[in-house]
Amino acid sequence: MMAGMSGMDVHAKLSCGRPALAQRVVFMTGGAFSVIAQRFLDEVKNPRLDKPFSRDDVLGAVNQVQG
16 A cells, blocks of 8 residues: 555556556555456556565566566
């Protein structure tokens, strides 16, 4: 959880101003989330890590988004 904005908000702002950077976002989940958040995660093409995740999972996701 982030104070003041969600990961969806960050992604939306990046998509408007820095779309190439938005494609490099890796999402991480760790709790209950809304239907809207679930729909977003189902539709966005960015990698997602579901907690608990391993170091190898993180490295794999980072490697996936590196240009």
